[in-house]
Amino acid sequence: QSVLAQPPSASGTPGQTVSISCSGSSSNIGTNPVNWYQQLPGTAPKLLIYSNSQRPSGVPDRFSGSKSGTSASLAISGLQSEDETDYYCAAWDDSLEGLVFGGGTKLTVL
Amino acid sequence: EVQLVESGGGLVKPGGSLRLSCAASGFTFSSHSMTWVRQAPGRGLEWVSSITSSSSYIYYADSVRGRFSISRDNAGNSLYLQMNSLRADDTAVYYCARSGCSTNCPLRVNWFDPWGQGTLVTVSS
Numbered sequence: 596q597s598v599l600a601q602p603p604s605a606s607g608t609p610g611q612t613v614s615i616s617c618s619g620s621s622s623n624i625g626t627n628p629v630n631w632y633q634q635l636p637g638t639a640p641k642l643l644i645y646s647n648s649q650r651p652s653g654v655p656d657r658f659s660g661s662k663s664g665t666s667a668s669l670a671i672s673g674l675q676s677e678d679e680t681d682y683y684c685a686a687w688d689d690s691l692e693g694l695v696f697g698g699g700t701k702l703t704v705l
Numbered sequence: 706e707v708q709l710v711e712s713g714g715g716l717v718k719p720g721g722s723l724r725l726s727c728a729a730s731g732f733t734f735s736s737h738s739m740t741w742v743r744q745a746p747g748r749g750l751e752w753v754s755s756i757t758s759s760s761s762y763i764y765y766a767d768s769v770r771g772r773f774s775i776s777r778d779n780a781g782n783s784l785y786l787q788m789n790s791l792r793a794d795d796t797a798v799y800y801c802a803r804s805g806c807s808t809n810c811p812l813r814v815n816w817f818d819p820w821g822q823g824t825l826v827t828v829s830s
Contacts, residue, residue, distance in 0.1 A: 597749065630816040632750070639800055639823055640742075640750060645816035651805075683750050687813035693764050694740070694752035694812075 598623065599684055601697035608705050612672040615700045617684030619665050623695055627687045629667040631660055634681045634699075643682070644669060671702070679704040707731040707819055709801050714824030721791050721828070727784040727801030727821055735759075735779035738804040738812055741786050742820075743797035753799070754786065755812055764812070769795075791828045798823040 600618040607613035617629060631644040642651050644660035647667065659670045667686075671678055684697040713725040727739070741753040754775040755764045763775055774787040784801050802817035804810070 627813050628816075632817075634750075639820040640817075641820070642805065642816060642818035645805060645818070646814070651818060685750075685752075685817075687815075689813065691767075693766055694742075694755065696750045696752060699749040 597698040598688060598691070598695035599686065599697035601682075601684060601700045603698065604701050604703065606703040606705055607671075607674045609674055609676065611674045612670060613674055613702065614671075615669045615682055615684075615702070617667045617669070617697050619667075619686060619695070621665060622690040623665075623686040623688040624662065624667055625665040626689055629660065629662050629684055629686045631658075631669045632683045632685065634683065636680065640683065674704055676704050678702060707803070709803060709819060709821035711799065711801050711821045711824040714799065714826045716827045716829065717791055718830050719792060719828055722787070722789045723791065723826060725786040725788065725799055725801075725824060725826070727786075729782045729784065729803070732803070733807070734777075734782040736807040738810075738815060739777060739784045740802045740804065740817055741775060741784075741799060742802060742817070743795075743799045743826075744823075745794070745797040748797075751797070756784070757812065758808060762812070788826070791826075793828050796826060796828045798825050 628646045632640040633643045634640040647662040648660045740755040772790045802820040805816040805818040
């Protein structure tokens, strides 16, 4: 059971906007910034969003992040077939004194 | 180009030991915290351990505390993970990752970028 809760799956059609939620608690998301990682099959995770809503250079502006209270969300607009992969949220947990990940969400583009 | 290359993975028997290495290049290694994250086959990401830039602070997941030891050699631009008393549930791909924010940026507000390609550790008799 992951400390951060993500839906195991999400789906959308090309061009649509999809959101993936990440729910935590006051000791992690409620206090610290959330980061999102994208992992293509057979490859290492790649940073997608950092500090709740910042995009690294090279990440399309179709990807956006937000945080409110103890929850965060990743939104993908203008969905494309290459977006079909796994997404993970992560945040530092002050009580556990360690990093916690969500269980991951597998996005399917129908 | 910022690059992280892990090595040292392999097949080991339960109760055995293994030392993973992560060679860093393309950035000032001594300015960044570093982290190990693992992924069991078909499973999600699991944080293992983090070390700050000068090794002042070290953190471990409960699942590895007392068995694993993280260290770094800033002069040699390398990160290490000494793994002892290995168990079957330690089987995973182990990734090293650099903290995106450098000196004076605490781990609690940090992010990881980039990640190495990973090295597979298999614990089996």
